Amino acid sequence: MRALDIKVWRELWTMRGQVLAIAAVIVSGVTTMVMFLSTYDSLMHTRETYYRDYRFAEVFASLKRAPNHLISRIAAIPGVERVETRVVAAVNLDIPGFNEPVIGKLNSLPDEGGALLNRLYLRQGRFIEPYRDDEVMVSEAFANAHRMRPGDSLFAIIKGKRQALTIVGIVLSPEYVYQIAPGAFFPDFKRYGVMWMGRTALASAYEMEGAFNDVTLTLSSGGSPGTVLDQLDALLDPYGGYGAYARADQFSHRFLSEEIRQLRTMATVFPLIFIGVAAFLLNVVITRLISTQRDQIAILKAFGYSNVAVGAHYLKLVLLIVLLGVVLGVTLGAYWGKELSLIYMEFYRFPYLHYLLPPTAVITAAGVTMLAAVSGTLLAVRLAVTLSPAEAMRPESPVIYRATLLERIGLQRFFSQPTKMILRHLERRPLKSLLSIIGIALAGGIMMVGNFQEDAISYMVDVQFSLSKRDDLSVRFIDPTTRRALHELQSMTGVRHVEPFRTVAVRMRFEHRTYRTALEGVEPGGELMRVLDTTLRPIEMPPEGVVLTDHLATILGVVPGDLLTIEVLEESQPVLQVPVAALTKQYLGVWGYMRIDALNRLMREGDVISGAYLAVAPGDREQVYAELKEIPRVAGTVVRKSAIKSFYDTMAETVLFFSFIANLLGATIAVGVVYNTARIALSERGRELASLRVLGFSHGEIGYILLGELALLTLIAIPLAFLVGEGLCAFLASQFKTDLYRVPLVLEPDTYANAATVVLLSAFVSGVVIWRKLGKLDLVAVLKTRE
Amino acid sequence: MNRTTDDREVVFHASGVTKVYQMGEVQVHALRGIDLDLYAGELVVLLGPSGSGKSTLLNILGGLDTATSGHVSYHSRDLTQADDKELTEYRRYHVGFVFQFYNLIPSLTARENVAAVTEIARHPMAPEEALQIVGLGKRLDHFPSQLSGGEQQRIAIARAIAKNPAVLLCDEPTGALDSTTGIVVLEALERVNKELGTTTVLITHNAGIADMADRVIHLADGAISEVHVNTVKKQARDLSW
Secondary structure: OOOOHHHHHHHHHOOOHHHHHHHHHHHHHHHHHHHHHHHHHHHHHHHHHHHOOOHHHHEEEEEEEOOOHHHOOOOOOOOOEEEEEEEEEEEEEOOOEEEEEEEEEEEEEOOOOOOOOOOOOEEEEOOOOOOOOOEEEEEEHHHHHHHOOOEEEEEEEOOOOEEEEEEEEEEEEEEHHHOOOOOOOOOOOOOOOEEEEEEHHHHOOOOOOOOEEEEEEEEEEOOHHHHHHHHHHHHHHHHHOOOOOEEEHHHHHHEEEEEEEEHHHHHHHHHHHHHHHHHHHHHHHHHHHHHHHHHEEEEEEEEOHHHHHHHHHHHHHHHHHHHHHHHHHHHHHHHHHHHHHHHHHOOOOOEEEEOOOOOHHHHHHHHHHHHHHHHHHHHHHHHHHHHOHHHHOOOOOOOOOOOOOOHHHHHHHOOOOOHHHHHHHHHOOHHHHHHHHHHHHHHHHHHHHHHHHHHHHHHHHHHHHHHOOOEEEEEEEEEEOOOHHHHHHOOOOOEEEEEEEEEEEEEEEOOOEEEEEEEEEEEEEEEEOOEOOOOOEEOOOOOEEEEEEEEHHHOOOOOOOOOOEEEOOOOOOOEEEEEEEEEOOOOOOOEEEEEEHHHHHOOOOEEEEEEEEEEEEEHHHHHHHHHHHHHOOEEEEEEHHHHHHHHHHHHHHHHHHHHHHHHHHHEEEEEEEHHHHHHHHHHHHHHHHHHHHHHHOHHHHHHHHHHHHHHHHHHHHHHHHHHHHHHHHHHHHHHOOOOOOOOOOOOOHHHHHHHHHHHHHHHHHHHHHHHHHOOOOHHHHHHHHOO | OOOOOOOOOOEEEEEEEEEEEEEEEEEEEEEEEEEEEEOOOEEEEEEOOOOOOOHHHHHHHHOOOOOOEEEEOOOOOEEOOOHHHHHHHHHHHHEEEEOOOOOOOOOOOOHHHHHHHOOOOOOOOOOOHHHHHHHOOOOOOOOHHHHHHHHHHHHHHHHHHEEEOOOEEOOOOOOOOHHHHHHHHHHHHHHHHHHOOOOEEEEEEOHHHHHHHEEEEEOOOOOEEEEEEEOOOOOOHHOOO
């Protein structure tokens, strides 16, 4: 090995503490980048393969009922490749050993030969035998939630008739990667099950013989969904079509796409922070190294080493640190990427995971890091290159200090000499002090992001379920019915209060913008369903007009007072002109609300309701569930509390994973910045501190001078960390704003406290290490050496 | 060579002091049995070539280092048995140091450099007064980077004497200065010794300086080779080298 290369290795070893601290920050950056990018690529690739292999449809439509022969006319629409019609039934389920209400969705499968589109991946068991009317296949999420196996049985209440069914297979479907009950806010695998049954059997049970109520199709390549959708709508309209939509609007697909898009954001924001901090740290460390090695540089040059050789020597040092960080980061990122992908795979039901570590992710991570590191240190290295040997032989010109601003405005008398030393040292290098503060602040900010998710979710749930929807359970009838049905519910033991609702599927239109959603009629002055204004206070529902979710108003571009066109997609399909009366704050979904009587009037239908919200005494719930199952009209019951709990259970793992990683990474940055800042300060000021020791200052007193500076930086950084955290969270919240959900910018005091604590703890640990080094200062050496 | 009949107050008493450094695999005998008394108010020059052990001796007297064997006491205080805390306290209240390279705190002004020490001392003089003594009463608010080498060294002296130490230890105080500036610095030391009566030990390898001492102790190879008493002390301004 050449002598200079040996020097590189020795110096890396001598500075190992700092090298490791910097490498750890680089590792964090590369890890997050590789983790998110590889998860992104893996999910994209897995989804694509899954969709293709299992023929996920491209256009979807449901309708009331159409004769089977309509399929040939659908197939004849130009641009359509394959069509499949189905019978889809909303049912109540009765799971032995589980008392709470469970709702299900039964999809028909062709009696023979398997599905043409949206094919099933068989995880366990077998497919249904042709024409069997007592066999079903259930989705894996549902099966797992209830520990069901092939051979187990359950009961479905189809059109009021209770039917015993045997599970023969456990399956996955590209259509239900994200499984959520219609109208629900989050997945609940225990209380919502997707199942498949033979066409003939389901049609007969659901009174759909010779007919279908659902159609899916694929497009021939080059076919545009737009014209197909229009023609399909025209075709289905007479049969009670609810409006066709493309894959982009398919719920499961949309949700998944949204999540994947978020990964992309994360893959950009976080690594940039880490790599920025690493570049800064490298700059600081290399600058110091070069200034302590002036004489060595001079001698190298005097011996005839070229500027390029000297520059390359220091760049090598930088690149080796980067290399260490990149290798560890890629390894760790690949490992965590796989873990994260597995979490996603389980949360979203994929049959398999094609985990990919895309070379582009590795190259991007390595390239970006190297670029940042080199540009971060270039100035310092340039200094080494341009130093003339004669100049380099001389000691560096003395450091110039001056009185700080605080002193110049007359506060001088309040400071002891050590305190003045701290302040002047900080002020002498304002940029460096500022960057250290920013580095620590970023560390705290990242930790806040880790807990933000949990805070935001709690808040969303709280707003949705404590302030707005406050029922214990909601009941939905198979068909709209009259208010008389309420008496039956009201008369059940334990039911304290009943409030009706009416929902209709609608398409809202304003100017050229449209949006498909539901319009809900609510009881004015209701207690169980309250519509909140934008400050979260209950709105007095206006006698006329519609109240829109604020985000829906944004999508449609309407403000209160505008006249909205509402195309009802049910019953007689009236087209209504309704003024927007007010906006309501909601974080989950987008809907429109009206007074139930106003909606009934517009629908010209009399006192019709779709379902009811119930408040039930806690002790009587089991009894109420059991009684509801016996009412044939009831299509489904949703229990609010269990739904929330199950949601938290589902989210817990992901939330914990993110919070753990964010805290770990944040602490890495905090330690990296504080430790390096302290190490440099010790190196720059060791002589001065040793002199003070000689003059009779105690270990504690010089510790104050050095660590007081760090403490000050850290304390200044903490409020800034809060700002950075809020800023980052606000940015993420703005990125995650969709019609599916809006993430509110809510940060709990705990989140602030956690970030501050971890930052302080990291600073404290670094402080202890430096404190011990201070105890080993060589007092004799300083007397005999010049700076 | 020992004036055992001397009735002056003994400040330092050293007997049989040795110091052995372990340098890698070899042992370096820096001091090989030093016996020495230093008296109150005297100005002693330790003279010797580099490696003769004079700095090691000064460091042991100043509580920066401890002897390997032998005995050193300052008044009744045993320095050989003291721990780090006691040595810190000893340096803080009793000893004034002047270094070859000044070792000023660059972020503090002349006045503040002195104040840094007076703030932790027991009966200090005002920083301004100490600076007055070394002739820098007019440059109180200058930072070290704004002062010449000689001026910086005189601040170091002011800093050393401001706590009213019993003993002033100077390690090559003129080593980094030209002779004209060096003499100004020595004049300051001479004045402190004369006016405040501070026992002063001055290390140098420059024989020209020895003429201003009460006693000159020659060191060679870690041992005292000769002690010379100046019957006639030269004034610092009359020195030359």
